[in-house]
Amino acid sequence: MFTPEEFTKAIINEIRGLEIRCAVAAVSGGVDSTTSAVITRLAINDKLIPVLFDTGFMRINEPVEVIESLRGLLPIRLIDVREEFYRAMMGLSDAEEKRVRFRDTFYSALSKLVRDNGCDWLVQGTIAPDWIETVGGIKTQHNVLAQIGIETDRVYGFKLLEPLRELYKDQVRALARFLGVPVSIVDRQPFPGPGLSIRAVGLLTMEKLNVVKWSTKIVENGLANLGLSQWFAAAWEDERVYDEELSRRVKDLGRGLTVETFKVKGTGVKGDSREYGRIAVVSGELNRWGVVFNLYPRLTYGTDITHVIYEVSNGGVKGGKFFVTIRAVTTSDYMTADVPKLGRDILIKVAEELAKNDSVSSIGFDVTPKPPATIEFE
Template sequence: MDVKAFINQVVEAIKRVPLRCALAAVSGGVDSTTSAVLARLALGDRLRAVFMDTGFMRINEPQSVRDALRDLLPLEIIDLSNEFYSSMMGLADAEEKRLRFRETFYNALSRIARDYGCDYLVQGTIAPDWIETKGGIKTQHNVLEQLGIDTASKYGFKLIEPLRELYKDQVREVARELGIPSLIINRQPFPGPGLSIRAVGRLTLEKLELVRRATAIVEDELSGMGLSQWFAAAWEDDSSFNDDLSRAIRNYGDLEVELFRVRATGVKGDSREYGGIALVRGHVKSWELIYELYDAITTRSNVTHVIYELTRRGRGGYFVSIRAVETQDFMTAEVPRLGRELLMGVAQKLMRYDEVSAVGFDVTPKPPATIEYE
């Protein structure tokens, strides 16, 4: 891709749009930030950039994003956490969470755009977003027109999506050319619904706050390793023994398999699978074998994620999963071969929280899992 030519083409195309004002919803990720910077080059002060704090962000995230972009893109933080909590707390189904988030998100954006007098919205939709949504794998909140949603009549604005045909690695090329800070370019992708879909199953404030704190530990401990994405997720530590799947992995060591009550998204073939989460507990013959467990289990069941248990105690209530992947385009992803000592160190720090009863490491690539759990 000729990056400079692409930038010039996009800027000129946006200049030709007959608009009064454009609103850019910036999350701090490379997609939304790059889209907003492109639009600002074309529109100048006719672009209003906002960071919507949904309450599902990481610790101090709104402020850190605004500070990182201070010299490039004036950013206004709008606290909408109470609105999102009121709308989403208590939801348990993964797709329902994403759909409710989308509804709340765009209703809020519609109100903000109306207050500012903006008739266009700039957003960072990229190719994997609409491919996964149209394919039925999972609904990405920023996919609208591709589903036939008329945003002008429904929300009062039209869309500008300058990156919708690009993949993540291409977006990063454009961002580097635009001079976007490396902190943003190399910032690992963060889902639109944020931590709400990493608090797997029924969404509660207690679970959300645990995920927020666990995420800070995992991101800090696994940073600088060249990973594409690494984070924590949590759910109720409620599982039951499965004899068939335990027999399927008997050659790997002294192991047993349990299935959690909660479920998680995956992809098998070209379609979405909302299946089980398997927990493998016990001693493997060799550490490298943990990375083969998923195949023996997912090919025999509707399990979408396989997790190897690192540590457990008799109190707590929540299971925390460490998730890490390596990928170029986020359409497929591999699990990095991380060492036992490293992962045990992370697990011990997570176990400092009284709510945590066990910690494991997700060993499932995409496919058959998705990178996120919901």
């Protein structure tokens, strides 16, 4: 049984047994990286340098908010690397290429920082699901290095310290509470390492990224305090192809139901493997709202469909270019996840706010659990 007090004592002793000249801790504001930095600071005190990179892929005002919330706990340095990341990633389309390019850019910048400060270690918040998904080939988590054979001391010039590498999210949250991490961080929903770059699905452009940033704020505010584990927005070009066979699979669930697939693809997990497949959107009037949660098995069984979305915006926003999807899940360990039974009224209310952006064409609600989908689209 996991006990925060015993784990803390054990990991502090383990860290103190290492030869550490000084260490840089990469803090994102998430509970994993924050808790890793806090517990390491308890072990090595001022030999730890906590930093936060503003990559340009964080939420609106997020870097400043994170530093303010942790001011009494960690002396975080904010480092602006937006231009570096934009140069490296704008124009990429493939999901895995985005994740790998983000990882390479991230660690190149960290390597320079470690070297410039005369340090020899990097502390990061890798937890068990990160390396399990990466090693299993489901998707590359940017903070997984040693587990896939990357020798960080040779490639980047630092040794790697991952205090939480064997823990799961519920254990990390319990540890964070024990260590006095602010509630705003402990209960903060997980945020992907590459940030909003992988929620701007498909071709990464500044226009799409800005739509995702704006949509993220609306969705997070609109679905707050509902007991969800994770809830966010994703966007991509609203380019669809009608699929007659898939439409036949759902026609008995409502009137005038049609199924189209987008030109972009999304990441799913079937069996123990990653599947990069089509995203389906169902439009039309359902017999009753509850059947929306019956759509995904009809469309994913025996197909390459990884995400099933129901269009809630009743047509589309005039002149818009991007389809925005509302994604919400409940989970304890992030290895599997369920879709909450949200009411249609609350989704319509959020969709009405999203539709105020002239770049948005239509809005949908992803009704696919994990598996067969992954929580993210890329």
